[in-house]
Amino acid sequence: MIAIEVLEKYGALKKSFDKSEIIFEEGNLPTHYYQIISGEIKMSNYNDDGREFIQGIFYKDQSFGEPPLFLNQNYPANAIAVENSEVLLLPKNKFMKLLEENPKVSIKIIENLAQRLYYKSVMAAEMSTQEPEHRVLKLIDHGIAYFNFKKEENGYLINFTRQQIGDLTGLRVETVIRTIKSLEKKGVLKIINRKVYR
Amino acid sequence: MIAIEVLEKYGALKKSFDKSEIIFEEGNLPTHYYQIISGEIKMSNYNDDGREFIQGIFYKDQSFGEPPLFLNQNYPANAIAVENSEVLLLPKNKFMKLLEENPKVSIKIIENLAQRLYYKSVMAAEMSTQEPEHRVLKLIDHGIAYFNFKKEENGYLINFTRQQIGDLTGLRVETVIRTIKSLEKKGVLKIINRKVYR
DNA sequence: CTTGTTTTATGATTTTAATCATAAATAGGA
């Protein structure tokens, strides 16, 4: 998103997070801008009885957690490293200075937020009104464009577990497993030794 | 959001929409920035069997439909006037010029998008994992802060129909009616001649 | 290489909101 040199110029520091390590927690006030150098970070909520909902998964060069930073509101979700990851942290006041002095960066931020809002709009409509097959397929097709699914000989490899797909679509693992099976039977995707291709 | 004089300086024109009139449709490419002068606009989707999902409801001084404008993507939803409304329209190229020449406006846009993303994050988590009572209550409490619910002697008047609440939360009217009844019985809100107060 | 954990898998049962049916109350328009 923002060039690393620019971030470092304003005083950003690199920090490493082990797999499963928490980066920030729901309910806390934001203090930094976060941008991923390497690894994979998820933002998610846990409801009253421990069920997870994944707000989004972020990769190299992507930022996360800005909305509450701009609004001075508490984080609505947790950020957790899915893999060992390196993240650049820039304190809020320095980040705001960076923005003021680099109007082009503001445009980049706008485009990024717009992109995420677009994804949320599409998924919200799906999740509220559509049946499981529709939901899962929409997530997968969206993922091809926005998550880092890689094209292989059998199609795009959907490198999400069934559980992750469930947590992203609001479905249960068993339902996802059955849904994917049914989608395969209909020929819209392939399962090759348990991996899903589209 | 953006001062009317500034918008007009860049060539924005006022346009009136009658109740139920369509402002733009899902699938079309954005051409303008829209900001409400008066009235009420909803953005919503219709799924395969005609069921509606309301993405958001917007009032005086609010803008809508920017994400696809910034991304050059098709609108993911329709915009329809809920009441007779007046809207300022600014063509995309002039809007982009305005942004470039007024960095402070960019910050405003960022804050606005951040706000909407925050709402969507909260509602997405609710809609995917929580039971109807939780969902409806979250929408109402969110609405007190962000929709224009007005404080009256009995509390905040939730000026949504049961159907609208359903379309915003992904529930059916009957379920919303029963849920609201049950919430009243628990004492968390009031129903006074069919109107809901919180 | 062994062991513990995660992921995928399947069948049976239950729960819960959707659906269907019907109607009264209210609001809005002619």
Next chain:
DNA sequence: TCCTATTTATGATTAAAATCATAAAACAAG
């Protein structure tokens, strides 16, 4: 003011995904 459409309301039934139970396969860690 009357008529029509919308909104609220309630009961009965159904359908669909969640839940529960159980297990094999794959993977990761030591």
